[in-house]
Amino acid sequence: MAAAMASHGKEPNIVYLFSSVRRRTFADTPEARTYRVPVYMLCLITKGEMVLLLDGEVRRIRPLELYMLVPGMRIEAPAKCGPIEYTAVLFKPVVLVREKGGFVVQAAANLGAKLAAGPVPLRHPQQVLSRIMRLEQDSRKLGRQGAFTLRQQLETLISGLTEDAAEIPDRGDPRIDRTIAFMESHYDSKIQVEPLARIAGMTPPAYSRLFRKATGLLPIEYVNQLRIDKAKQLLRQEDSRVKEVSAAVGFQSEFYFSRLFQRKVGVAPTLYMKRDRLRVAVVSSLGFEDYLQSVGVEPVYTADLFLYPGMDEGEYEILQQQRLSSLMESRPDLIVGDHYHTEFQERLRTVAPQVTVDFQLWDWRTNFMKIAELVDRRREAEEAMARLELRIADVREQLRSMLGTERVTVMQVSHRAVGIQGKVNHPLNELLYEELELTPGGQVPSDQWRWELAPESLPTLDTEHVFLQQHHVRAGSGALFERMTRTTAWADTPAVAMNQVKLIPNWFVMSWTPGGRHRIMDFLLSLK
Structure with a gap:
């Protein structure tokens, strides 16, 4: 007070x-x-x-x-x-x-x-x-x-x-603020840790530790990121040249600048200069094409080269060659791929430069914004995220009215196991239980992203709604599904007795993209 x-x-x-x-x-x-x-x-x-x-x-x-x-x-x-x-x-x-x-x-x-x-x-x-x-x-x-x-x-x-509104974020320590201000003013010159430490009034090791604690980066890493950000601004200007931009932001070697820029941004400076005109192809099992379409960019070609369980190897080889041939014919300037396609990286590089977005990070928003920036559509991506946020707020209220405190359980039956989706560590879990605030079923794990078990080990599920996907049908998920439905636990599940078990498409992939999340919400609202 x-x-x-x-x-x-x-x-x-x-x-x-x-x-x-x-x-x-x-x-x-x-x-x-x-x-x-x-x-x-x-x-x-x-x-x-x-x-x-x-x-x-x-x-x-x-x-x-x-x-x-x-x-x-x-x-x-x-x-x-x-x-x-x-x-x-x-x-x-x-x-x-x-x-x-x-x-x-x-x-x-x-x-x-x-x-x-x-x-x-x-x-x-x-x-x-x-x-x-x-x-x-x-x-x-x-x-x-x-x-x-x-x-x-x-x-x-x-x-x-x-x-x-502040130009320099408050780091909580004026010594860090002073050195960041110096970096902002001298990023085009050679900057070393020792002079920065003197400005802070500290020894170099102590200063580096404090700086990393405050910013998450070492001082020279911060300087390089600052230089890359300044370079991006210069490369957006007409008639810019990589060599001149490299020198303007403090790099003595154009080669080193280009290599660092590609590592930080995902594409070489020459491609970044024409990012609003890039012909982009997608090689993904996770719906990356939806990322591009969400910001108004239509991929020139989309391919999924993953060998799914149950596919015949001969059939797969023919399909793979057809898709690689079509990819080459599409003549992309850039290929966006996911970690399911790392084994194809060398082959893809013979077609066009490639950006691999690592979905092991489990952060779909960061990856969406990264892809949007690659094609100069960051603002469109922010607008798409805003529309999604507003839709989630609306759908949350509608579902609260429709379902009340009725419990929801999401399951995936594959050829190997029955999976019960958890409450954490996956975009689908986040959407259903955090953002839409659905009430989880009694067996929904609170501390893991999925609980997998044999059909005969399935407990009676304390839930009024089950949403279930049969995954890898060609590999035999149908047989596991049949085994599960013959168990006493399945028959005793309230959702089964109430005829409220709904088959769903692959929500587990759809939840990684804005369009997919909209479609999941459409499905939920269709239950009215």
């Missing part, structure tokens, strides 16, 4: 009280319109584009832009513009004034030093959207009883916006 008290001679510290979160559409109408903003609100654009006057300034409004609107602000929209969709966080800035016996809450005259009216710069728009969606969800759940929790979330949101 003391942090919120006004002090004599200083600007009072302002507290932001949460009011509500609203999702709205600014509709397209034939005539021009003028509005006066009635309350304080943070307004995040989620869909659509338009041009309007914001307090007399022309603004082109785009998705994933955030605006701080204050009472009295004038918005003038021309005829036949829009529509746009937005989510608004309504709040009240207040100050606490000392009076006899305690403090009195009074309306603040302005926003204080943290925020300013108008556009709010965002470094991580997806993170901001997630926080707003969480605020909306919790406000519905908690109501007035959650006022303190909601105010804390609002303060966290506003604090994050303040950090986004």
Whole structure:
């Protein structure tokens, strides 16, 4: 409470009280319109584009832009513009004034030093959207009883916006800040650890340890990443040359720069320069083509060269040769592949440069953004992620109404075992049990991504809904499925007795992509 008290001679510290979160559409109408903003609100654009006057300034409004609107602000929209969709966080800035016996809450005259009216710069728009969606969800759940929790979330949101506006993130140690500022100013020169340590007033070993703890990188790794980021900006300019860019960002060797750039970014600088015009082929078992299609890029060819269980080797050899031949005929500039195709890397490199995205990381969002950046579609990817986040929030409420506390279990029967999907460490688990907040069945493991067992070892499942995929049918999953359905445990499962066992496509792969996650939600809603 003391942090919120006004002090004599200083600007009072302002507290932001949460009011509500609203999702709205600014509709397209034939005539021009003028509005006066009635309350304080943070307004995040989620869909659509338009041009309007914001307090007399022309603004082109785009998705994933955030605006701080204050009472009295004038918005003038021309005829036949829009529509746009937005989510608004309504709040009240207040100050606490000392009076006899305690403090009195009074309306603040302005926003204080943290925020300013108008556009709010965002470094991580997806993170901001997630926080707003969480605020909306919790406000519905908690109501007035959650006022303190909601105010804390609002303060966290506003604090994050303040950090986004800062040029250099607060590392928590001024010694690190000083050296990062030096790197920013001298990245085009030779930088060594010893001078950096002197600036920090530390020995080189101690400085390197502290820097790594603060940033996750060693000082020279940080410098190189800074140089690569600057190089990406220069390579986007027309008539840029790799040799000149290499020298401009502090590399004495063009060869070393190109090798480091390819390792960090995924493609050589020469390919990065024309990334918006690349002909991209996909070689993947995990639906990478959906990544590209989600950002408006159609692959010139898509192939899956994995040898699936149950495939005849002769048949596979013919299929493989056909697909490799078609891949070559498509004449791609770049091939995007996954770790299931590492054995083909040398052959693929004879067709075009290749980027292998490692799905062993189990982080589909990072991989999606990496692929989007390769084809110069980062903004489109952020918009796709925003649309997905909003859809998840809508579907979560619909499923809560449809299913209530009924339990859900997802299973995969292969030719080797029966698998019960867990609650953690897989995109599908994250979608179902964290984001959509479905209630897991009694046997759904909470600490592993899947529990595999023989059909005869299956326990009676405490669940009202089973979603089941038969995987690798040609390899014999049908036989295991039949063995499982003949067990007493299966017959005693409530979902079986209620005829609520649904066969599903391969959700386990679909959950890795935005389009696949939308299709999973479509399936769930079709149960109405």
